[in-house]
Amino acid sequence: MIVKSSWALPRLTRLAIPAVLALVAVLLPFILPGDRWVRVAALALIYIALASGLNILVGLTGLLDLGFIAFFIVGAYTTAILTVQLFVNQLGFDPDTLWWLFPVSLVGALVLAGIAGCILGYPTLRARGDYLAIMTLAFGEIVRLVSINWIGLTGGSVGIRGIPPFAIGDLELTSPSANYYVVLAMVVVILVALAGVVASPVGRAWVAIREDELVASSMGIRTRRYKLLAYVCGASIAGVTGVFFAHMQQFINPDSFTLEDNFIVLSLVILGGAGTFWGPVVGATLWIFFQAIARDWTIVQEHPEFRTGFLALIVVVLMIVRPGGIVSRKLKLTRSGGDVERPEPRTAPAGLEPDPIEAGAPVLVVDTVGRTFGGLTALGSVSFEVRRGEILGLMGPNGAGKSTLLNVLSGVTKPSRGSITFRGDRIDGLDSDRVSVKGVARTFQTVRLFWQMTVLENLLVGAHERLRGWVPAFALRLPRHRHDEARALTEAGSVLEFAGVWDERTRRASALSYDSQRRVEIARALMTRPKLLLLDEPAAGMNESETKALASLITAIRDSGTDVVLIEHDMDLLMSVSDRIVVLDHGEVIATGTPDEVRRNPAVLEAYLGSDA
Template sequence: MSNTRTTPIVTIKPELGLHRWIWPGLFLIVGLIAPLALPGDKWIRVAALALVYVALASGLNILVGLTGLLDLGYIAFFIVGAYTTAIFTVNTFGPLLEANPLALWWILPISVLVAIVLAGIAGSIIGYPTLRARGDYLAIMTLGFGEIVRIVSINWTEFTGGAVGIRNIPPLGLTGSGVVPPALTYYVIFVVVAILLLLLASLIASPVGRAWVAIREDELVAASMGIRTRRYKLLAYVVGASTAGVIGVFFAHMNQFVNPDSFTLEDNFIVLSLVILGGAGTLWGPVLGAVLWIFFQAVARDFSVVQEHPEFRTGILALIVIVLMILRPGGIVSKRLELTRARGGRAAPPAALHSFDASDDPRRTDEPVLAVRELKQVFGGLTALESVSFELRRGEVLGLMGPNGAGKSTLLNAVSGVTRATAGSIEFYGERIEQLESSAVATRGVARTFQTVRLFWDMTVLENLLVGGHTRLAGFVPKFLSPFPFVRRGERRTVEEAEAVLAFTDTWDCRDRRASSLDAYQQRRVEIARALMTRPRMLLLDEPAAGLNESETRDLARLIASIRAAGVDVILIEHDMDLLMTASDRIVVLDHGVIIADGPPDEIRRNPAVLEAYLGSDAE
């Protein structure tokens, strides 16, 4: 249903998007001319090693920078890839390669595929039990996993060769000759790394990347948008692990041998430091951090003090990271990620909101939308809700009223799946939802805002709304690896819908601004717009007028009326009595977790129990 309010048409200059190609162009130009410009084979080998660490840092950045998961055992996936190709090309197909060296070019793709599968499985193994862990616990668990893999590589001598390792891994030659120029090895690895970066960039600028960043920013809110947070955290482990596994294959062929000494505990901290050094959560920060550090390390080898004390190299990296975190906490590269490539129009579209037709529901229209029965919520020894029962009817704005600590937000948390009720039932359109997680509740058509505004602050307003439309965009993950435009058709349609919702809430003109740059009133309206992007049938508003002035509160009342007119039922918690009485058709009053009144606003104004709860026993 279209909103009857008129929205001013604001035009902006067309977005050329040329800035997108600065970093990719620089990477391609420098990468292609590097072997021609570097002085000798030694430095070409250094450049190839830098590319290996570019891939490692980029894969770890998916976990640490985008999803906010600290992984100190990341090198384990690198080990899996390296040993996979070593076993394939030496132990399994060794005799064949001796007779026909060119067979490497069909064995190598098999090695890469197997490495992806095995590294992905390893990522799942470490990812699944750590889904609930955070901070120190997560770091310890991943560190232990990394050491387990390294110790297995030492002791499983039948496959890994033990401490000796596996030697005579064939080089990355095209002609089958015994000597392979370092430049050829470099270019093979460069192509592989360029493809990996392209795939990761495509994945980041998709619903998958936005889900990862949303989880990092605020996991609770991400779940309330319908994002299955555990699934996406596990996916982050699999993608990061697969990236390390692929580059491990080519590292083994570049070195032509692998043994446990090639992979140390220290490498985990080095790769993590490169991510932080370049800029965690950016696409090109880890690339720059890896290149600068590997070349600096190569130069430092010629210093006499480093030759006498090799441990100084890692110490210098640690010192650089510490100083940089103080002076530039975001890293060398601070350019924010581009989380969508779809672009909308240059003028505000007609304000509109997706509406639900009650006639499409096979249930009787006189049955309640929401039915809460004998709901009880206990936290330890505190009873927050005690036998709460009420209904929300179609086309209704239901106000929840009560003094601080009455249990209003606790009730909304139970309805939206943020917390599970201790007892009682919650029916939404006839379906029991009290035991569902918040992401599942959201997909049923329940959206909410929070008492304190909780936007994804590092995203733009438009990206925030695209997260709200996540459930309509999510799909077969591999398709998002494609950089081709046809993959973005669904996203472009959702961008158009997001712009219509922004026009509906009078926030279209700030769609390209970062959420953290908005004022309090804009933040409130954008949070409501994001909730509306989930296409809810019921909207839960938790004190939306907090911090607003009188004029802004009146505008908010009109917006709530427009939302109700568009077919969305509303439950409103508010301490602003004028707004609550004006916007609500019926009000339920809570006091100490118990309903003390339920009726129309005029009746609630005169209710003695309500007056006593707010004003004390002496109130008349």
């Protein structure tokens, strides 16, 4: 049975809002009353670009940056120094003939701002909260102070004058309308590129990191690499914007880039809606035009600081009455959803490859693994093996070390001693993202989905390793990547059908029932195409009928070719599906055998019932 998905909006409907906004933007200079307001519109476009770049860090990836204007400074001074200080002052070129230098300035600003993003991003990868805010703020101030004090290069507090205007050959684009359209072209390119990147594995990785960095890593996402990429992309956008700003103003000095600007751009992101696509556009547009209108108010003329005070007040009130910002429409993290078709019911999800290892051969060997936390020993010396084609149950009383063992197996926690070998490769020293790539997937004791994503988007995060690529390729929406995404969505449909949650595919994870959440979490783990699946109490909180259905799913996963390690406190479930059971107590293995053997083992009875049993 093939059923065409009805969840995706028609393409024309999806493009309606951008088309209307584009038409308004094109006609705006003819609508606004005079050049002053056209210049305001051009400035609004500059802030739209800046807010969109900062939104990558703050809204998508969840990284607070209070020094973002530093990258804007790098871009503006790059083109000013290159054109005025080098080609005009040093080499004697006529400024009117330097129109061809503009693309060179763009490339230079892109590279230098990207490098600055790396310089800032790398040491802040492990920082969070207040520490991250302080480090980024300090970086921004360092760049601004350098621009003030390096007089020979930047002109110091006097700045750099005589920056050539926009031009094409002998045609100078100096009118407010011409400046507006040039900057509009930049913003359109940035927004189109961003739309492509957001609806790609890169955008999903950023959002996954924001929502749950540990789970993102367990899905094979190299979280530090993608956080650094977010810094580079945001910085590059700000650097390019600085080039356009410098040529539009034809003059820059340190007063053009104040500490206050960092907070203004951040406020615009929050005002419009952090983590949304159109939020920065709406926030920047409303604020810049409001600021221009307020300039004519008597109270603002007497107290100019009130303009920024009004913004602060608006943001505070908005965070109370509408925490998500003005724009609440969630991001679409894939563009190929309309191609999903319901697959035929099947006994195994698509994408699994034949396994060359014969049944019964060891696939996971845990050898004297221990883990201590300070003076506390969570695991003493644990040894066991998982064999090809089996479900291995892990049982033990509370505090026995089961979840710690699962964290060690999945790379979330490094073992203090011992070794773990999976299919012939040592994995005990690997991070969780590399363990996932090796073929080990896991679920968590408490359901941990990406709650703001749809079910299909959650599963596409599981396919991240197969969909990686270059950011420019995603920005350009090359056909190969679109086809890869469509194949991944087809596979996701197969996995959802296999897990019994196909009908939930378009819903947000936060709107699912508890049973569906558990099944979607298992389905997302299966999208990594694991050879070994670690399940941490998947039946916790389920009723009897849901538990029986889960037992059938776990058995089907084993039968489809994925070995399973199962932690479960529901003894009926554990005994009914496990081929063998390993029993832990106080971080040590006290018994190993079939379910019947474990039931009769005196050491197990004593661990659960006490020595008087």
